Amino acid sequence: MTKEAHLLLAHGSRDPEWRLPFEILAADLKAIHPERPIRLCYLELWHPMLTDAIQEEYGRGIRNFRISPLFWSRGRHLREDLPRLVDAVMIPGMHIRIDGPLGLNEEVLRAALTALT
Amino acid sequence: MTKEAHLLLAHGSRDPEWRLPFEILAADLKAIHPERPIRLCYLELWHPMLTDAIQEEYGRGIRNFRISPLFWSRGRHLREDLPRLVDAVMIPGMHIRIDGPLGLNEEVLRAALTALT
Structure with a gap:
């Protein structure tokens, strides 16, 4: 099975x-899925930055990535910024999928509505 | 019954x-509570600004406000910014409560976790 690193991307x-x-x-999320490589990373102002997290996981043999933007x-x-960063770090054989x-x-959205009701 | 305006505050x-x-x-939220004065407003970059929304509702006779930060x-x-704006617009007899x-x-948070799982 091909392992996928799950990158939770916050603004920073x-x-x-x-x-x-x-x-x-x-x-x-790590407590629910201790077997998954889950990384919190940032677009700017804090570390690890997204590209550093990808390169570190790549160094550990990970080739598949899922980015979940916490926006x-x-x-x-x-x-604009996210596709640019992904293009810059992309290497042949690497697969990156990006959530909404x-x-x-x-x-x-439904939980937010309940909180406001 | 004292009417309360519900201000949904986004960054902008x-x-x-x-x-x-x-x-x-x-x-x-308006569809669920058509009787409530519900206003979407912004801290910066878009209109209506928070203080304009408060002053408009005040002009309509509203004295009680609930601010829900969509952050x-x-x-x-x-x-810092929100308390400063609230202080600037506050008038005796006006009541403003602010959600987390x-x-x-x-x-x-739980829904976000489910979305990421």
Whole structure:
């Protein structure tokens, strides 16, 4: 079976309080799937950066990657910055699939609506 | 009964695609509670701005406000910018309560985890 690294991609901030929910999500997901290589990484301002995380996992023999953007929606970061970074790090034999933004997920939107009701 | 305006506060972007999930949330919430004054507003870059929305609802006789930040977490915007804006617009007799960030809501976090699993 080909192992796939799951990269949870947050925007990034130097503020530890801002990073908290993303760290909770990554820790919870690792607890559910301890066998999976799951990495929290960032687009900017904090480390590991996305490309560093990909290169590190590649060095460990991983060739397949899933990127889940922990963003509310699709803006310039996901339309322009993310494809540019993925193009820059891509090597023949590497496979990268990219999820839609977490905030557009139907269940997440429904939970958000419940929280606001 | 004292009416309360419910202000859904997103960060803001000039990008219509970025604003989409927030517009969906606001429209869905209005459909569930057509009797409530529900307003989608922004901290920066798009209109209506938070303070304009508060002043407009105040002009319609509303004195109680609930602000729900449509943010993943608490960073500088919610710790510093939001209280500063609320202080600037506050008038005696006005009541403003502020929710925690939507992304730290337990149900939203759980739905996000399910989406990533």
